[in-house]
Amino acid sequence: MSDAPMNLGLADLFGLKDRVAYVPGGYGGIGEAIARALVGAGARVAVSGRNADKAATLAASLGGDALGLAMDAHSVDSVRASVDAVARHFGALDLLVNCIGIQREERLAEVSEDAFDEVVQVNLKAAMFLAQAAARHQVDAVAAGRAPGRQLHLLSVRAQLGMRERGYSAYCATKGALVMLIKQHAVELSAHGITVNGIAPTVVRGEMGAHWLANPVTREHILGRIPLGRVAEPSDVAGAAVFFCGPGAGFVTGQVLYLDGGLTATQ
Template sequence: MDVIAEDSRPRAAGSPFAFAPGHRVLVVGGAGGIGSAIAQAFVDAGCEVVATGVDEAALAASALKPAAHLRLATLDVTRDDDVARLVGELDGLHTLVNCAGILARFKEFEVATFQRVLDVNLTGTFRLCTACKPMLAAHGDAGGGSIVNIASMNAFAALPWIPAYCASKGGVVMLTKSLALAWAAEGIRVNAVAPGYVETPINAEGRQDAAHYERIRARIPQGRWAQPTDIAGSALFLASPAAHYMTGTVLAVDGGFLAG
């Protein structure tokens, strides 16, 4: 008869979706559209959250409301010294969410712009993962060492006018899988969320074209573009104890777009 070994790692009290007291989360790009919804969801779940924006203007424009367990901080993910500064200020970390991202419609065929998009979306994600790894590994035995990267549906379904964005998000998917393999032995889980079409400031320009907006809406089985709050729950789940046996997974949250 097969014997199933019991997983003896400590669990958060109550619901398997609940976080232990003092669970610390860094949401990189947390001042943005999807990032702010994710940061707020972690705050609402009782976590201690640091949310970043590229500069003070980005923080001032954020939808995040002041909260006792929320801190806002500036961070340029393309600068190693800035990453080292912020990470050095953290008093431990259980979950890292990489949500900083840019795109430049019709301009990504320029080499400088292409490189800039990759530096923010892909290399920036890698910078934060490696910088935060020691703190995340320190909580691995307790099931708290977790990374959630924000990829995109465009990692799987390309668009012709944002080649750098598509390439960068495809890279985020494979980076997620590679780091999941590399760091599993240290108790760090690495997963990703691939949002579909979400109404955020990053695509506000494109949504001004009513025909473009309606064409996409009609292609989505659920019949609407997503709101940032539609994405937040998946990030919360992947970081929670309920997902303790998941790593290297990419969850498509796209209203069914990729299904057909």
């Protein structure tokens, strides 16, 4: 092999031509931005959520052979079936980008078992079995000579930081646990060249972040804590997702990118 320096183009680092990506939770604001960015990078994309019509509508707007399907994160059977359906439809599954997440806000003294269990089910248990189902296809694909796959999970800065004056017990616990799940899966799948990482944004403009930004006092408080002086845009998260899914990130695994405008650097 030549020792001469290589000229790498954007496609060599970020191109996803012919890669198959599955984005559970893909019709939310962040998930949609990620799905569109993956399509723009050349991937064939499937999106899912509880509402089959919303998933199908988004898939149609993505163009090409994008797929929209129903998936209920409350059911492990549904989670597994959705992964298998994507692999069957496209003949492969290379990239899992898990954008599922819910919050049931309750203060410590009022936390109910049902609400806590639901957040654990959706934020952590569904992630576990999405990863497991995807890994089975990805490991087989590597054995058959296909390029190693990627797994990526959407987290939150609340994986590392508690929330003052709010009831975030279940949410913080599940996002923190997901960090360790990512690390463990990264270790287990490393023998196959499959990488596992996470993106942990602060408040993101859009549906989920709207209530934070609607109140001027809350908005100024949030912006005052972020060194870059703004909240994240869905496109910020999408750009990071394309990086983690691309060829240029093949040596990055078990990592969490805190996409927070410098917030965690001040803590």
